[in-house]
Amino acid sequence: MPLEDYTIVIGLEVHAELMTKTKLFCSCSTSFGNEANSQVCPICLGLPGTLPVLNEKAVEFAVKAGSALNCEIANFSKFDRKNYFYPDLTKAYQISQYEMPICRYGQVEFFVNGVKKVVGINRVHMEEEAGKSVHSGATITDSEFSLEDYNRCGIPLIEIVSEPDMRSPEEARIYMETLRNILRYANVSDCKMEEGSLRCDANISLMPKGATKFGTRSEIKNMNSFKAVQKALEYEALRQAELLDAGKKVVQETRTWDDSAGITMSMRSKEEAHDYRYFPEPDLVPIVLTDEYIQNLKDSLPELPVAKLNRYLNELELPPYDAELITANKDLADYFEAVLEYYKDAKVVSNWLMGEFMRLINEQGLEIDQVKVKPKDLAAMFTLQDKGVISSKIAKTVFEDMFKTGKDPDAVVKEKGLVQISDVSEIENIVQDVIKNNPAPVSQYLEGKEKVLGFLVGQVMKFSHGKANPQMANEYLKKALDKLK
């Protein structure tokens, strides 16, 4: 039967690196992109005789993340040891939280094609990151050996486990994007999928529409972008549907997504079926948090995406499209609000940010925090426009220059002589020149073809290098022509 006759059930396990300066259990730096194995010590290398000591900032960030995801925060939680052998794990066990995670039972809201969706969060727990493997072959399967860099080993992670509440690959992608947004707003993770600071594993199964018992699931790994999450799950749903249609069974297994081939493949590792033999971590003591500590952190959270969206809609009266687009990116929202400090018309600002601003950013592949234009200067440019010093057309030129150089709009306008011509006699002179140089269109206009006026206004703008005040150009051209009638 077609895929539409199945219900797709998806749950995600998302890992996010916390933005601490040091690792979870040692004082090695967490900074990204440095020489391999230059940020390791006896603790994160798992040398015998060392003891882990918990990073207080990691606890703070985990509590903030849990609060931002509407979770209950545990007054008492502890670490457990998860035993498995894998070369990226120096100790042959990972310190994680199994029985008593720091956060539980939250939820996340988002919109899918205009319809509100709520996904439950089962738990958020802290654990340590593994190292990074570089394989000798093209893939892990055809590598005779691998190279290990343990700089990443021990960086604090939170694992956010959703309930199996998603019903389409698209929902899974939007859920991921929503999580990223929330964690970035809460300022606990930079959530860069391309650098691996945000990753996800997906559990997916199919059941016939109307059924209540979930089918056998597979777990998909190695999806390195939001698009890949959706594509991998779309592929996997089809693969499972074909198996079920052919009367075959879905094997419960881990599969890896090959983005270039666009397929998922079975992963067979030497490791025996998951048997982690969790037990309480003897080297660490429990975490006991007071209600006051938890409340203080909750109160310290900045305005989160949903609250911001509502404020933009209700107080700033932005259209839903603008409000959603701007709040979907924390940096953009921050920039937007910084401009509003100096310029009150929210709609003018949002139009500009969604238009020229994003156009140049996308064209040059920049991040918002790399933009040279100061919010105050963008506001000043709007004011110049309101005063009629520059036209909206010139504003684009001015902005491009500001974007390139970081100069303020007054400087750009002066330097390039871009001040709008609003002087009557000057405009009248240009109009006369245009009439002289365009006898054919002028006579057409005089014969009653009023459409030609637009062309002639264009000529005035061209002649003035875009500097003529367009309303005045229109007005004085019409006057001059009418005199000729």
Add this chain to the structure above:
Amino acid sequence: MSVIDKKTVEHIANLARLYLTEDEKEEMTVSLNKILDFEQQLAEIDTENVKPMAQAVPLENVMREDKVKGSLSIREVFLNAPDEAEGFFKVPRIIEKD
């Protein structure tokens, strides 16, 4: 009451990557059962009002400030490494061959 048989011992040994001789397997089966039998005595204690214990040491919230301190030098890092290449730890094949 013996609950551990030779098969269980083999499974646990494999999980821990321990390679036991036949004699050692026999010995382990006996020892592990003895340990479990001994622990069975604990089941006789009334723990109705005792909270589950998370840690034997009476401490909580031992934490450190998030402040970077030095790491090892690259030379020191590889002193105990069985194999090394280009500044990385070199490890044998990870996934089984077909």
